[in-house]
Amino acid sequence: MTFWDQIDYAYPEIFLALAAMGLLILGVFIGDKGSREIGFGAVGILIIATFLTGFNGSADRVSIFDGAFAIDSYAVFAKCALYLGAIFAILLSDRFLVREKLQRFEYSILILLAVLGMSIMVSATDLIAMYLGIELQSLALYIMAAFNRDSRRSTEAGMKYFVLGALSSGLLLYGASLVYGFSGATNFAAIAEGAAAGGNNIGLIFGLVFMVSALAFKVSAAPFHMWTPDVYEGAPTPVTTFFASVPKVAGMVLFARFLVEAFPSILDQWQGVIALMAAASMAVGAYSAMQQTNIKRLMAYSSIGHMGFVLMAVAAGNNEGVSAMLIYMTIYLVMTLGTFALILSMRRPEGMSEKIEDLSGLSKSDPARAFMFTVLFFSLAGIPPLAGFFAKFFVFLAAVNAGLLWLAIFGVLMSAVSAYYYLRVIYFIWFKEPVASFEKQTGAAISVTAWSSTLFMVLGLITLIGPLRLLAEKAASVLF
C-alpha cells in the first residue's frame, strides 16, 4: 500500500485536524463574539466526519501506518458514537456559555481536537499511537476543565486534573517501556506474539499492571477515581457533560482493545485485576454517592459505578464481553447526555443551581421535566423496561458466561444499593414541597436532547436494542 492509499483510510481524522485548524484561524479573525457560529461550524465538521467514517466499517481490518492505526468495524462503531456524542456536547454548551460570560471561540475547537485524539485512541493498535492519542485528548480536556479561569473552583479542577493526569501518563509510559522491553515490540499484534511465546512473563505483567492503572485513571475506575468528583464539580457544567460522556467511551474502547489484542494469551493474569477494579468501582459508586448533596458530584460517583459495570464486561475478555461493553457505553452515552441536559436546565434567575434539594417538588412546578428526570434516573439505576436495564443485563450475561459468577452477583447487589441514591433524587422531585421553580425557557438544544434521550430510554427496548446488538456484535468480532 502506498502512502496515498493509506491516507484514504484516515479521512475522518485528517478532515477533523484540518477543519479544526481552519476553524481556529477563522476564530482568530472573528473573535469571541463569533463563538456561537464557530460552535455551529464545529457541529457541521463533526457531522461530515461522521459520514466520512462510512458508518459500517468492513469486518476485515485495514491496518495502516505500519500497524499503528486500524480501521475496522470496532473503531468505526466507536468513532460514530464519539462524533455524535461530541455534537450534542457542543450544542448543549451554547446557552450556558453565553449566560455565564464564558464565550470563547476556542471551546468548540478544543472539543474537536479532543475528539481527534479520541479518534486516534480507538484506532490505535500500537503503544506509541495509543500514548499520543491519549495525550492529545487529555491535554485538550485539562484546558477545558480550567476553562472558567476566573473561578477558583474551575482552575482548581483543571490543576488537579492536570497533575494527576500527568502522573497517570507517567505510569502509562513506564508500563509501556516495560512491555516494550519484555516483548520487544510496540505493536499490539507483535506484543501478543511475544506474550504467547511463553517463558517468564513477570516483566510483561508488571508493565501491563502499570498500563492498566493508567487506563483506569482515564476512565475513572476505582481505585484511580479520586480526581473525578472534584473535577466534575469544579469544571463548568457543559464541560462536565462532555467529560462524563464522550472521553469515557474512547477510554473504554481503547482499554478493551489493548487488553484483548495485545494480551489474549495471558487473559487469566489480567482478568482478576480487571474484575477487582470492576468490583471496587461498583462499590465506590454505590456507597460514596449516597452522601452527596451536589448533583454534579452525584453524577461523578454514578459514572464511577457505571465504569465498574463496563469493566465487568471487559473482564469477560471474550466476544460477548466486548459487545456488551459497546452496548453499555452507547446507552450510557445517551443517558448521560440526557441527564446533563436536564442538569444544565436547572437554572433560576439568580444563577445555576447544582443542589439536589433544588429539585424538590419539581413534579408540581414542571411536570414534563420531572418526568424526564424520573425516566433517566430510573434508567441510570437499571430498572426494567428502560434501556439502562438492558445495558446491565448484557453485561451480567457476559460475566456469567465467562465464569465470573461472583462478580455478576456482586454487580447485582451493588446495582440494588446504587438504586437508593437515584431513587432519593426521584423522591425529592415527587414528594417534597416545591421550592422556587426553574426558568421555563431552556433553549431548543437542551429540550431536544433531554426528550430524545428520554424517548430512547423508554422505546429503546422495542426499537433499538436489536440493531444496536447486531452492530456491537459485528464490531466486537473484529478483535477475536
Place this chain on the structure above:
Amino acid sequence: MNFAEIMFYIFATLTIGSGLMVIFSRNPVHSVLFLIFAFINTAGLFVLMGAEYLAMLLVVVYVGAVAVLFLFVVMMLDIDFAELKGGMVKIAPLGVPVAVALLVELGLVVGTWAFPKNAELARVHPYFTGAETSAVLDGPNNTEALGLILYTDYVHYFQIAGMILLVAMIGAILLTFRERKGIKKQDVAAQVGRNREDSYEILRPASGEGIKGKGA
C-alpha cells in the same frame, strides 16, 4: 583500556556523583547546577554509544531549556526547603516500606530481563538489521537515519505530536492571555492617514486673551 573506556568511566563516575549531589546539596541552586552537570555527562555517554544526535538534543533541550527553567523556578519561588524536609520525616514510616517494596519489585523485574536474540528481534521489528546495538561508522549518521524514517514510516506519530503541541499552545493562550483595555498601541493606518487639515489649525489670538478653541 582504550580511550573510549577511560572516557566512559570518567563520564559515568561524574554522572553518578553529580546525581548524588543533586539530592544531597543543601542549596537548591547548587542542586540545579549539579543536575545540569549530570545532563552534560550523560550527553558524553551518549556520544560514546554513537548516539550523537540524542547527545546534542540532551544538551540543547535539557541543559538549554529545562534546566534553565528549573533554575528560574528555584530562584524566583521562595520555597522553604527545611520545611519540606521536615514533612519527609513525618511520612517516612509509611514512605520507606513502600519505597523498599517498589525497589524489591523492580529488582525482580529486572532480574528476569533477557536480551533477545537477533533472530527474535528481527521477527518483531521490521527495521532490525543487527547493527543497531553498536555505532556504525560508514552507515548513515543519526540525524540522517532519523530523518529517513521520521517523515516516512513515522509520519503518523510526527503529525499527532504536532497536533499535541498545537493544543498546548491554544491552552497557554486561552488560560493566560488577557486583552487589556486602555493601553496605547501604534496604529500605522491612522498614522499614515493623518493629513494636514486634521493636524493643525491657525489661530489668531487677540492680545491679552490667550488661546481659546480647538488647539488649546
